[in-house]
Amino acid sequence: MTGCLGDRALIRLSEDEGRPSERQHLATCQLCTSRAQALGRDVALVATVLRGDPPPALAPAVTVPVSWWVPAAALVGAVLLIVTWKVPASHDDAPLSITEVAQTTFAVEDSVESGVDRADLVALDDVLDASWDESEEQWP
Amino acid sequence: VARAVAVANPHDDYEALYRQHGPRVRRLCRLVLLDADEAEDVAQEVFLKLLREHRDRAGSVAWGPWLTRVAVNACRDRRRSRWWGWWRTSGEEPALDGVAERRATPEDETLDAEHRARIWAAFRRLPVRQREVFALRHVEEWSTEDTARILGVETGTVKRHLFRAVRHLRGALGSVR
Numbered sequence: 259m260t261g262c263l264g265d266r267a268l269i270r271l272s273e274d275e276g277r278p279s280e281r282q283h284l285a286t287c288q289l290c291t292s293r294a295q296a297l298g299r300d301v302a303l304v305a306t307v308l309r310g311d312p313p314p315a316l317a318p319a320v321t322v323p324v325s326w327w328v329p330a331a332a333l334v335g336a337v338l339l340i341v342t343w344k345v346p347a348s349h350d351d352a353p354l355s356i357t358e359v360a361q362t363t364f365a366v367e368d369s370v371e372s373g374v375d376r377a378d379l380v381a382l383d384d385v386l387d388a389s390w391d392e393s394e395e396q397w398p
Numbered sequence: 399v400a401r402a403v404a405v406a407n408p409h410d411d412y413e414a415l416y417r418q419h420g421p422r423v424r425r426l427c428r429l430v431l432l433d434a435d436e437a438e439d440v441a442q443e444v445f446l447k448l449l450r451e452h453r454d455r456a457g458s459v460a461w462g463p464w465l466t467r468v469a470v471n472a473c474r475d476r477r478r479s480r481w482w483g484w485w486r487t488s489g490e491e492p493a494l495d496g497v498a499e500r501r502a503t504p505e506d507e508t509l510d511a512e513h514r515a516r517i518w519a520a521f522r523r524l525p526v527r528q529r530e531v532f533a534l535r536h537v538e539e540w541s542t543e544d545t546a547r548i549l550g551v552e553t554g555t556v557k558r559h560l561f562r563a564v565r566h567l568r569g570a571l572g573s574v575r
Contacts, residue, residue: 308533
């Protein structure tokens with residue numbers, strides 16, 4: 259039958275409310291009458307179950323309800339991480355003394371290990387120390 | 399609490415009020431809070447309030463609606479309390495031992511445990527306001543107007559929540575019927 263009542267109207271009518279036209283339809287429509295009766299039975303059944311003993315308890319599960327504070331806490335955590343983040347101290351920009359430069363640049367022992375002739379290195383040291391006599395030795 | 403009430407007021411009807419409304423208040427708290435221990439605490443708070451209130455207003459109050467309203471508000475306070483939302487047991491159906499007030503009906507007997515569990519699960523999934531409305535209107539059988547008064551809302555709001563609750567619960571019944 260066309261123009262049958264919706265669930266909302268049936269619930270309204272079950273509360274002794276609803277429009278006169280809905281009430282009139284309910285009185286004449288067998289389908290809506292049986293739907294209204296089914297609604298009443300369902301509600302009564304649920305209420306009966308809720309009034310009575312529940313089924314055996316399921317295993318309790320502890321849950322943490324996810325709410326607004328979860329993303330907020332994540333944001334605060336991220337900010338703290340960024341603020342407190344420390345890049346390992348770099349010494350690249352530290353000023354070096356001239357001695358350190360010289361020792362590094364003219365590290366005789368390192369040079370020997372790399373295969374440079376030791377006699378040449380000694381001569382080089384002498385030049386740097388300004389004790390080399392140009393007349394005594396010729397460069398190849 | 400009942401003993402305290404009786405000792406404090408041996409000649410009046412506190413104990414009778416406790417006996418009459420105690421199981422109902424406990425059941426309502428359990429349906430709203432879905433936690434048996436919390437519900438028991440809240441129910442005790444409610445009857446302690448009754449103890450204080452009854453001294454001053456004995457005979458001038460309809461205690462049934464008063465207790466229901468106080469119980470609903472106490473449940474709301476408990477839910478709002480700081481720790482309520484943090485950790486609580488879920489997945490456990492509220493234990494209603496001692497609350498059931500009627501014998502098993504033929505309808506009960508046709509419903510097996512699985513179907514009951516399904517109905518309970520559907521009820522647990524309802525938003526709290528819909529649970530309150532359904533419990534008051536259909537489990538406690540208050541009128542729509544009384545339900546609205548107890549909850550402090552308009553009757554239209556009660557109807558709206560009731561419609562949603564019934565629709566949801568009927569959905570859960572689909573495979574039971």
